[in-house]
Amino acid sequence: MRFTKYSLTASSIAESVIAMVIISICILTATMVYMNIIDGDPPVKKYIIQRRITELLHETRMNNDIAPFYKEYGTYTIEKTVEDYQENLKLSKISFLVKTAHKKYTYELLMNHKIND
Amino acid sequence: MLKAASLAYAVFIFLLVGIFCYIIMQIFSFSLELNNYFDLRKKLIMHNESAASYAKANFENLKSYKQIRLFPNEKIETVFVKEKWGFFDKLTIISSLKKDSIRQDFLVANKRNKNTPALYLRDNDEDFKISGGTRINGDIFIPKKGLKTITIDNNSFEKPIHNGSVFNSQKVFPKHSELTIGYPENYELLDINEINEHSVINGFNEITKVIEVNTKLENLKLKGNIMVTSQDTLIISSSVILEDVILEAPKIIFQNGFEGSAQVFASKGVIVEPQVVLKYPSIITVGSNHIMEKSIIFEGESVFSGLVFMQGGGLSLEKQNTILIKEKAELTGEVYCDGTLSLYGIVNGSVFASALVHKTTTTAYKNLIYNGHILVDKVPGSFFQDSFFQPLDSEEILFVKKI
Numbered sequence: 001m002r003f004t005k006y007s008l009t010a011s012s013i014a015e016s017v018i019a020m021v022i023i024s025i026c027i028l029t030a031t032m033v034y035m036n037i038i039d040g041d042p043p044v045k046k047y048i049i050q051r052r053i054t055e056l057l058h059e060t061r062m063n064n065d066i067a068p069f070y071k072e073y074g075t076y077t078i079e080k081t082v083e084d085y086q087e088n089l090k091l092s093k094i095s096f097l098v099k100t101a102h103k104k105y106t107y108e109l110l111m112n113h114k115i116n117d
Numbered sequence: 118m119l120k121a122a123s124l125a126y127a128v129f130i131f132l133l134v135g136i137f138c139y140i141i142m143q144i145f146s147f148s149l150e151l152n153n154y155f156d157l158r159k160k161l162i163m164h165n166e167s168a169a170s171y172a173k174a175n176f177e178n179l180k181s182y183k184q185i186r187l188f189p190n191e192k193i194e195t196v197f198v199k200e201k202w203g204f205f206d207k208l209t210i211i212s213s214l215k216k217d218s219i220r221q222d223f224l225v226a227n228k229r230n231k232n233t234p235a236l237y238l239r240d241n242d243e244d245f246k247i248s249g250g251t252r253i254n255g256d257i258f259i260p261k262k263g264l265k266t267i268t269i270d271n272n273s274f275e276k277p278i279h280n281g282s283v284f285n286s287q288k289v290f291p292k293h294s295e296l297t298i299g300y301p302e303n304y305e306l307l308d309i310n311e312i313n314e315h316s317v318i319n320g321f322n323e324i325t326k327v328i329e330v331n332t333k334l335e336n337l338k339l340k341g342n343i344m345v346t347s348q349d350t351l352i353i354s355s356s357v358i359l360e361d362v363i364l365e366a367p368k369i370i371f372q373n374g375f376e377g378s379a380q381v382f383a384s385k386g387v388i389v390e391p392q393v394v395l396k397y398p399s400i401i402t403v404g405s406n407h408i409m410e411k412s413i414i415f416e417g418e419s420v421f422s423g424l425v426f427m428q429g430g431g432l433s434l435e436k437q438n439t440i441l442i443k444e445k446a447e448l449t450g451e452v453y454c455d456g457t458l459s460l461y462g463i464v465n466g467s468v469f470a471s472a473l474v475h476k477t478t479t480t481a482y483k484n485l486i487y488n489g490h491i492l493v494d495k496v497p498g499s500f501f502q503d504s505f506f507q508p509l510d511s512e513e514i515l516f517v518k519k520i
Binding site: 085111 | 145
């Protein structure tokens with residue numbers, strides 16, 4: 001008899017059920033962790049917004065542009081406001097308020113008044 | 118014999134999945150931390166730019182080592198530190214949040230006033246003369262006797278030109294307080310023989326290094342927070358590279374071919390040999406000394422950008438304090454000479470002189486510029502200025518250089 005050499009003892013039903021439950025929980029937990037990480041706040045969008053803000057800050061500085069604006073960029077909006085920073089100082093405080101579906105960020109910047117030559 | 122132990126397998130799989138989840142979470146938290154770190158750095162750099170604008174607007178009233186918050190709804194703290202670095206003010210801006218901070222150092226001076234004249238010549242009761250290929254672009258302050266065009270050496274081919282307004286100067290040359298080095302409180306001596314790699318780069322967040330040299334400095338690169346001193350004549354060879362360094366010696370000679378930027382404080386004289394390039398922002402100053410003759414000489418084809426300053430000792434010493442700018446030498450910035458200036462080269466900027474002279478082998482012509490150029494319109498837009506001439510003092514602060 002070829003198979004008598006390897007005898008296979010089956011687990012009890014209870015043991016099998018517990019094992020199946022443990023494996024299911026494991027797989028479920030792993031899937032949840034994985035999905036949470038993958039589906040977290042999409043970083044690409046964050047970088048697009050940051051890039052836009054950097055551009056705007058740079059433009060504002062280079063051109064000494066103190067005109068306020070409100071712009072919509074598809075999934076987010078940017079509002080630029082300008083106010084004087086403290087009295088006596090020739091400084092403007094420029095704020096960029098970014099609104100996405102869930103979050104709000106503010107970027108602030110101080111800029112010297114342009115001196116007319 | 119194989120035993121089908123499902124529970125043991127399940128526990129094993131549980132462990133595997135656990136390890137897998139742990140690794141994923143670690144990678145995620147690491148990338149999050151890295152992102153946060155770069156975000157924070159970016160934010161601090163941006164904040165430092167705002168702090169720099171704040172410092173420009175409020176420079177006189179800035180208090181060193183006082184923590185301030187520029188934006189109340191942000192938690193970033195900013196500290197300003199004002200010190201001297203040679204002629205310039207050195208401003209340090211430190212923005213910090215949590216345990217991270219960004220530090221930037223700047224050389225600061227007053228911004229050049231756009232109305233600065235091309236020439237200010239003290240009124241010494243003689244007329245101001247131009248001759249040969251002399252060209253002056255810009256307003257001039259000259260003696261009451263006025264401007265005269267003359268021909269010498271039978272050179273009638275070239276016509277001297279002046280474009281700009283003419284004003285009367287005062288009989289007293291605008292006095293300037295002496296430019297001093299302003300030694301730092303703490304410094305350490307560095308033996309030149311201990312420098313192994315032919316280079317010393319010392320950041321401004323470190324303690325100032327002072328190097329004492331006998332006579333000649335060669336085969337060395339020095340950058341940053343370094344002072345070089347000598348008790349005798351200091352010769353800077355062309356194999357030396359200097360940046361932002363302060364030099365102090367009785368007499369300093371830049372040898373043919375040298376390139377770099379430095380602040381030079383001498384008591385007897387400075388010689389800038391041909392092919393030397395002293396880059397922006399450089400300072401050459403010869404301080405007050407009532408006993409001996411003092412001179413600053415720019416040889417032909419030397420290039421300089423910054424401030425040249427000859428401290429005087431009143432009218433009686435006018436003749437022994439001299440600046441000579443030879444043909445084909447090109448200076449950009451300001452030349453202040455409380456003494457006698459001979460100008461044959463080009464000054465892209467302004468000249469303030471107590472007296473002018475053109476010497477030939479036989480004659481010395483007073484108040485004459487022969488073949489010299491003063492072109493005030495050639496100064497770059499952002500250039501610093503020494504504030505000594507009250508009506509032209511500028512209130513605007515200029516960040517001359519990030520160091």
